Amino acid sequence: MANVAVIGSGPQGLAMLKNLLEENFKVTLFEQRASIGGVWQFVEDENQTSVLQSEHEEACSRRRMTKKNPATIGNVSKYTNCFSDFPISEELRPHMNAQETLDYLESYAKHFELNQHIKLNTKVRQVVRNADDTKWQLSLLHQDSETVSDFDKVVFCTGNTHKPLVPAIKGMDSFGGKIIHSQAFKRPADFLGMKVLVVGLGNSAADISSELVGHADEVFVSHRHGQNVFARRCKGRPLDLITTRRSITILNSCRALAPTLVQKLFHYMVGQLADSCFTPDPSWRLKPIQPMYPHRPIISDVFINFLQAGLITSVAGLRQFLAGHEIELEDGSRIAVDAVIFCTGYHPDWTLTPEIDPISRPPSPIQRTENAAAPHHPPLARLYQNIFLPSHANSIAYLTNWAFGVGIMPVGDLASMAITQVWKGTFPLPSEEQMNRDIDANHAWAWSVAERNAIHSHIVNEGPWLSWLNEAAGTGVNENLGYGVQGWRYWLRERNLCGVLMGGVNSPHILRLFDGRRKSWAGARDAILRANEDAKLYID
Numbered sequence: 001m002a003n004v005a006v007i008g009s010g011p012q013g014l015a016m017l018k019n020l021l022e023e024n025f026k027v028t029l030f031e032q033r034a035s036i037g038g039v040w041q042f043v044e045d046e047n048q049t050s051v052l053q054s055e056h057e058e059a060c061s062r063r064r065m066t067k068k069n070p071a072t073i074g075n076v077s078k079y080t081n082c083f084s085d086f087p088i089s090e091e092l093r094p095h096m097n098a099q100e101t102l103d104y105l106e107s108y109a110k111h112f113e114l115n116q117h118i119k120l121n122t123k124v125r126q127v128v129r130n131a132d133d134t135k136w137q138l139s140l141l142h143q144d145s146e147t148v149s150d151f152d153k154v155v156f157c158t159g160n161t162h163k164p165l166v167p168a169i170k171g172m173d174s175f176g177g178k179i180i181h182s183q184a185f186k187r188p189a190d191f192l193g194m195k196v197l198v199v200g201l202g203n204s205a206a207d208i209s210s211e212l213v214g215h216a217d218e219v220f221v222s223h224r225h226g227q228n229v230f231a232r233r234c235k236g237r238p239l240d241l242i243t244t245r246r247s248i249t250i251l252n253s254c255r256a257l258a259p260t261l262v263q264k265l266f267h268y269m270v271g272q273l274a275d276s277c278f279t280p281d282p283s284w285r286l287k288p289i290q291p292m293y294p295h296r297p298i299i300s301d302v303f304i305n306f307l308q309a310g311l312i313t314s315v316a317g318l319r320q321f322l323a324g325h326e327i328e329l330e331d332g333s334r335i336a337v338d339a340v341i342f343c344t345g346y347h348p349d350w351t352l353t354p355e356i357d358p359i360s361r362p363p364s365p366i367q368r369t370e371n372a373a374a375p376h377h378p379p380l381a382r383l384y385q386n387i388f389l390p391s392h393a394n395s396i397a398y399l400t401n402w403a404f405g406v407g408i409m410p411v412g413d414l415a416s417m418a419i420t421q422v423w424k425g426t427f428p429l430p431s432e433e434q435m436n437r438d439i440d441a442n443h444a445w446a447w448s449v450a451e452r453n454a455i456h457s458h459i460v461n462e463g464p465w466l467s468w469l470n471e472a473a474g475t476g477v478n479e480n481l482g483y484g485v486q487g488w489r490y491w492l493r494e495r496n497l498c499g500v501l502m503g504g505v506n507s508p509h510i511l512r513l514f515d516g517r518r519k520s521w522a523g524a525r526d527a528i529l530r531a532n533e534d535a536k537l538y539i540d
Contacts, residue, residue: 001025002152002423005138007124007352010038012399012412013157014105015083018112019416020155022519023424028151029114030140032123036109038159040072040102046184049161051098052211053187072098075203075299077238079535081407083108084414084511085521090534094238127154127353136395153395153423156352157412160400160458163347171321178339182208183346188215191339196220197327199318200343201227203296206303208341213311220335224317226289228274228297229304235276236540239299240406242273245481245510246502252463263449270297278304284314296403348381348457356396358382358389379457380443384435385468386460387415388422393429402465403458410508414466417473417511417518426517427472474517477510497525504532 001024006016009031020027033048035041043050051072074081077094086108092100109115125139125146135150164181172179178194182204188211196216198209201223212219230239255262271289274297280286284307306312316331318340325336350357358381384390386401397419399412421427429435446459470477480490481501491498501510507528512521521527 003150004028004153004155004423005030005124005136005149005151006155006157007127008038008157008159009033009036009118009120010040010157010159011083011105011409012159012416013038013155014109014114015409015413016155016157016399016416016419017114017117018108019413019420019518021112021114021117023420025420025423027117029118030122030124030138031118031120034121036115036118036120037102037105039161040098040105042098042186044186046180046186049159049183050186052185052207072207073232074101075232076240076407077232079238079505079507079531080240081409082508083409084508085524086111087509087523087527087531090530094535094538095232124352126351128355153397155397155399155416155419157399158349158352160348160403161346162349164342165345165347166342167344169318169320174323175321175327175340176324177337180339180341182341182343185341188212191216193217194338195336196339196341197222197315197318197335197337198341198343199223200345201225201298202343202345203298203300205343206298206300208343209312210300210302210306213306218337219306219312220315220337221312222315222318222329223285224330226285226287228270228289229278229280229286230274230297230299231277231301232299233538234273238535238538241505241535241539243506244503245506248463248506249481249502255463259448280304281307285316286314348379350381353396356389356392358398380446380459381457382436382439384429384439385465386442386458387419388429388435390432390435390439393432393435394423397423401458402460404460404462406462407508410511411466411469413508414469414473414475414511417475418469421473421517426474470511473511475511476514476516480514481510497528500528500532505535507531 003026004020006013006020006027006029009029013029014036017027017029033041033043039049040051042053074095078088078092078096079094082088088096088104096104109118119142121142123141125141128137130137130150135152136154138149138151138154140147140149161183164183166181185208191212192215194216195218196212197220198205198212199222201221205221205223206229209219209221232239235242251262251266303312307314315335316329316333319328319330321327322334325338326334327337327340328334348359350359359379381401382390383398383401384393387397387399389396399415402411418427422429430438442461445461449459467478479486481487481498509521509524509527509531513524513528514520
């Protein structure tokens with residue numbers, strides 16, 4: 001079997017390593033940090049993204065407020081965000097904190113004996129083709145010693161939070177205070193007694209501004225657009241348990257028939273659901289809201305409470321830096337702050353492969369026209385199914401190029417199954433020409449969704465994309481839970497279980513339930529039923 005390098009040991013990297021080993025590939029995973037877990041492992045290095053180190057409990061007690069959760073907590077419950085064949089303990093609460101998530105990842109690696117295939121403290125500096133164009137050469141740095149190793153195939157599981165995006169604001173260089181990107185924010189105590197402006201209105205902005213409460217003297221959140229804000233529990237249950245596989249299937253079917261109408265209806269319904277969690281004050285400027293599909297909502301149990309209590313103040317977008325510590329906002333108002341934290345996202349990072357930048361070869365006609373008129377739109381990578389580089393689809397794959405509001409563990413697991421089956425030869429890809437045509441069509445769809453709004457550079461068309469992943473992986477989900485002949489036959493044989501699968505928890509264990517090309521799991525059925533029973537404890 002081929003010799004494969006996996007880069008990165010977050011959830012996607014671990015799933016990729018496990019699925020490749022399961023099909024007898026020879027695999028080595030490289031991780032630049034001292035331990036596995038990716039961003040779930042706290043690091044002091046301000047140039048590496050990680051979970052936050054919280055001192056929130058003490059800060060909230062000083063403000064006579066109740067601590068709701070530690071600094072970093074999962075937005076998706078354990079019922080829909082776990083690996084397909086490794087259930088999370090029933091003893092844990094639905095939303096795990098950073099340490100619990102890290103413990104789970106380490107248990108997964110231990111259970112499937114992955115650690116012996118992982119090289120820690122090893123940084124991949126670049127990936128290039130060798131002289132005779134037969135293998136990929138990885139330049140590796142370990143303990144100040146640099147070596148080169150050849151591999152047949154490479155999977156990038158490095159995440160998409162490496163190159164901070166900091167907008168160029170007039171007067172920034174002369175600001176007398178502190179300016180950082182959210183990547184460098186590690187603990188709120190570093191801003192004790194300061195007046196802090198947090199720029200942006202996403203999950204990072206909500207988390208950081210909430211963490212600053214009780215440490216900073218004043219906290220301002222500067223933003224140009226509105227946003228939906230959800231609590232982790234909504235309508236008496238974990239937020240991700242509101243939808244079921246049946247409702248998602250119906251939504252995707254309707255979206256395929258009438259995309260514009262369904263998108264508007266979906267946007268309205270999501271807004272109504274968000275308003276059922278919290279009642280926004282008009283002065284917070286959370287409305288009008290950007291379209292839901294290309295943008296992820298804020299999920300926070302405390303952000304709105306802090307706005308209501310006056311401990312966080314919503315202000316207009318940042319226009320320019322003035323003399324000293326003073327800044328001017330887009331509404332003309334001025335405030336003096338000691339620090340500015342940009343929660344403005346990240347640039348796509350393809351620097352590990354200098355010879356094969358997916359953005360520049362070939363440029364999409366959609367990007368050329370749209371980027372000229374709307375420079376705030378990020379470029380879209382030319383990757384088939386957001387994974388495969390058409391020119392080297394049989395040897396390069398990216399598990400970094402998607403973003404939507406479901407759990408990263410099952411999606412990374414499913415995508416790694418698909419890659420494994422493609423490279424095993426059981427699921428052929430189309431020709432390079434056809435892949436490029438499909439990429440053009442996908443980019444056209446992305447810009448049509450965006451309309452006049454910015455979009456995420458990793459946007460995917462969820463319904464068709466997940467369906468393709470299931471087909472490529474050979475999970476049997478499309479056939480047995482679809483509305484074709486095989487689906488109806490399965491329903492006649494397993495009416496009760498089928499009802500649970502379609503109307504209950506959308507469990508990742510479904511991915512291992514049916515026989516198929518990827519390895520099934522004998523424990524999948526019991527795990528699905530246990531997850532549904534356990535979830536009832538947290539549903540009002």
